[in-house]
Amino acid sequence: MRESNEKMRQEFTANVSHELKTPLTSISGYAEMIETGLARPEDVASFGQKIHSEASRMLRLVNDIIQLSHLDASGSTHDTPVMEPVDLSVIARECAERLKVNARRAYVTLNFRGESAQVKGSPSLLEELCQNLCDNAIRYNRPGGRVLLETGRTREGHPYLSVQDNGIGIPDPKDRARIFERFYRVDKSRSKATGGTGLGLAIVKHIVAQHEAELKLESEPGQGTRITIVFENADKSDTIDH
Numbered sequence: 001m002r003e004s005n006e007k008m009r010q011e012f013t014a015n016v017s018h019e020l021k022t023p024l025t026s027i028s029g030y031a032e033m034i035e036t037g038l039a040r041p042e043d044v045a046s047f048g049q050k051i052h053s054e055a056s057r058m059l060r061l062v063n064d065i066i067q068l069s070h071l072d073a074s075g076s077t078h079d080t081p082v083m084e085p086v087d088l089s090v091i092a093r094e095c096a097e098r099l100k101v102n103a104r105r106a107y108v109t110l111n112f113r114g115e116s117a118q119v120k121g122s123p124s125l126l127e128e129l130c131q132n133l134c135d136n137a138i139r140y141n142r143p144g145g146r147v148l149l150e151t152g153r154t155r156e157g158h159p160y161l162s163v164q165d166n167g168i169g170i171p172d173p174k175d176r177a178r179i180f181e182r183f184y185r186v187d188k189s190r191s192k193a194t195g196g197t198g199l200g201l202a203i204v205k206h207i208v209a210q211h212e213a214e215l216k217l218e219s220e221p222g223q224g225t226r227i228t229i230v231f232e233n234a235d236k237s238d239t240i241d242h
């Protein structure tokens with residue numbers, strides 16, 4: 001067990017170094033061309049833009065790594081985040097509002113539909129979870145596509161949150177089994193071109209585990225993807241009090 005943890009840590013460090021090295025190499029290259037005067041004056045603005053976008057990608061990556069390391073630390077010390085009553089519909093509605101601009105930019109419509117669904121959870125982690133799932137549903141979509149955020153209760157009465165898109169889907173079952181791994185991407189160039197870090201779903205998986213919830217993935221090639229998070233029934237303890 002310790003050995004496999006050690007191996008995973010080594011792999012993660014190697015991946016992080018590689019992911020950081022690529023944008024840094026290109027930042028350094030463009031900056032040097034401007035510095036030495038090798039860049040023609042008419043190229044300076046576009047090189048500046050490239051430096052800016054690579055630096056932004058590094059920032060997103062570092063933020064995701066920090067987030068994961070917080071989640072790792074709280075998992076290993078059993079120091080779980082403060083859990084309080086949260087209505088998933090409030091989280092989902094706000095998330096839809098926040099991401100509407102991104103969706104519009106990708107010519108995708110983003111809607112929320114659902115009923116109040118109370119869980120015990122961490123509002124900030126659930127916001128992050130919702131944002132990561134919606135972000136993917138927008139990025140792995142097509143112009144004219146749709147994203148639907150839903151909350152409610154399953155037939156068995158469990159609160160759930162789901163994000164459904166009619167985007168490109170994940171055709172290969174082998175990929176479907178692995179997308180929650182750190183840095184695993186189906187199409188690396190598409191992920192990078194749309195600003196992905198390869199860590200969004202690894203963060204989602206961690207947050208789901210901290211909430212002792214269950215994660216379901218359905219995906220049809222060319223039809224789209226739906227990810228549903230099903231929670232324990234938070235109302236149980238409330239009803240005993242009454």
Ligand code: ADP
Pocket residue numbers: 136137140165167168169170179180184185186187191192195196197198199200201202225
């Ligand atoms: P990334 O930053 O690359 O999007 P994620 O961890 O969020 O990293 O997702 C891992 C991979 O899973 C993505 O690179 C993409 O190939 C695939 N993926 C995630 N969400 C979807 C979706 N809604 N539709 C199709 N593919 C998806």
